[in-house]
Amino acid sequence: MHLYESNPIKIYNSLTGEKEVFKPINAGHVGMYVCGPTVYSKVHLGNVRTFMSFDMVFRYLKHLGYKVRYVRNITDAGHLENDADAGEDKITKKARLEQIEPMEVVQRYTVDFHNILNIFNFLPPSIEPTATGHIIEQIELISAIIENGFAYEVNGSVYFDVHKFNDTHTYGKLSKRKLEDLIHNTRVLDGQSDKRNPQDFALWKKAEPQHIMRWPSPWSDGFPGWHLECTAMSTKYLGEQFDIHGGGMDLKFPHHECEIAQNEAAKGKSPVNYWMHANMLELNGQRMSKSTGNTVNPDELLSGNNPFFSKAFAPGVIRFFTAQSSYRSVLDLTDDGVLASEKGFYRLMDGMGLLNSTKVSRTSTLDVAAWRLKCYAAMNDDFNTPILISHLFEAVKYLNQIKENKASITAKDLEVLKTTMHAFVYDVLGLENSAETNSGNDKLAGAVELLIKLRQEARANKDFALSDQIRDELAEVGIQLKDSKDGTTFSLS
């Protein structure tokens, strides 16, 4: 018996615009693909939010007992600089600016990407394939599309024939666009004279002499178009049809639309059953943009070394802040917002600490079994983490009430409460209890316990000057003492 059998989940499917009951193609197994980063610069904080959302989805599916194959690619071939398809790709450009090899850029920022995700306690995906490692698969895909009559070659480059495709298929079904609208609204750019129509997109580009990243193909020495890699890699590792495809909202068009078209053109099948899109992250109500300076890197956010935030934040605080809003909502990153989340986060973590010291009774004043079901119900409803968190706070309040002798819990219920909270806080939300980790540090705990003991003696002697000095100076280094009837505990913030 797996948890997923008693927990049918509903997923908002961008393709249909509705919440649908999730049914995997193979019972008990989930195939999930998420478009990964282009590794030409430090990972964008908004990108981190997107991946954090899907990390949570991955974690919950695993928690329910699904065997999940989670594929998240590394784009190391570089997207073209603009839709004219004539420019350099981003990685080549960066390499030229930094005067290093393109693969050196790729290596540097791939390492940076992994470092950042590790700091934020991400689970590694099952497979993390690279675009450059799948050139052969991409060439095969192009050949199939040409064979089926949906692509044409011009001067060594191959383009997807959107108009021809749309005669027998529907181009724009995901983004709800109509080809005729696109025709009226597509700006004519320079350098796309090879295309039959402006809406066509490149599957293969012949490399200009100065283009460093290039591979041989039946059409020319060149490089693959920027929508192709995800189709090639998702097909290779998840099959021609799979369960979930995720990515940032901004990728819906054209990237994901083109993925659908490529798959249908090559394999005759729509590749994905559930399309999920994570919404955008804003900074102080504005979109993050490198050009306007309204941007902050993940490491700058964590170090406090930035002009937007009043202090440094622990990675768990940022994860908690993210989980307090729905993955489908625009999230506004502000100093006030993160500060508020920080307090809530530590309140939750203090509650987690109580799980080990709570006294049990003969009766429970809370229906713990019903509470547990509410937690699952929240997550089953399109991964509603804000509602889950509200239930977690209900449990924290309950634990505090027990401590105040205003509520009680049985040993059996406490075990359920503990197991459930651990599952959701640590396993599903991916939060780490810095307080618990630190109190596991025996040397620190021993030193603080000694100071607590000395302070107790001072208080017993009514030497309040000394006792307050101990309390205040510990507070200055981030150790907060908490007095209660049962003695004094401490927490780190």
Added chain:
RNA sequence: GGCGUCGUGGCCGAGUGGCUUAGGCACAGGUCUGCAAAACCUGCUACAGCGGUUCGAUUCCGCUCGACGCCUCCA
């Protein structure tokens, strides 16, 4: 201009055709405390505007205003 998402109380953010409330932060009063902090109890401001459907709408529909995303590099 086209397509899409959205507009909730001091702030952040869920949710719903009427039922008793999201939750966090902030604020006020109280309990506890040597004093604080923490915790607990109580209170406090809501559903952009205008119409429509309905016995009844914050929730459904239409319009207006506004925000954001995509349509062009940015996740």
